[in-house]
Amino acid sequence: GQQVMQIPQYQHVQEGEDFTTYCNSSTTLSNIQWYKQRPGGHPVFLIQLVKSGEVKKQKRLTFQFGEAKKNSSLHITATQTTDVGTYFCAGPDTNAGKSTFGDGTTLTVKP
């Protein structure tokens, strides 16, 4: 079955440093979605990418979808303490199967 891997599992940064998490699927994806879950909270949808090679920005966040539609990345520029949480990618494979969540990357930011 489809496997979605994320690296790193944990990332500790000083406030102001940049952060990147990478997502890799064992199968080609129809789309890729990114979610953020704050400690004690629930996943909150951030963005969906659909096209091969697509890049989208949300303020300090930059999302990329790989050319082969099997990988994606989330980059945060100049992290803030409000960026703390676990970032999950999720995506359905092209056989219209269910979305599988990656294991997540937990970001902590030291002020």
Add this chain to the structure above:
Amino acid sequence: DTEVTQTPKHLVMGMTNKKSLKCEQHMGHRAMYWYKQKAKKPPELMFVYSYEKLSINESVPSRFSPECPNSSLLNLHLHALQPEDSALYLCASSQDFNNEQFFGPGTRLTVL
């Protein structure tokens, strides 16, 4: 209304109890999901309803029984649970199957 609501927020039950979790959305979404999430793990899909019909059951034990009374409501009936079923149960909805999902706050379940 862009919210998914879930009740109760917390639930403690014994292994012989019967209880139900409820989820509601008024965004006109046609797909609704139940997930189970253990600490420090990703959400694990349990069931998907699409247009009020069960479309995916991820081999979930029969002690969990989903129900979709109408397009806005989703229930999860619990019976004879085990302590290892203790987790955060999340409901989500999306416009269509496999589009971006909107999650409710979850029900934190403890089975004694």
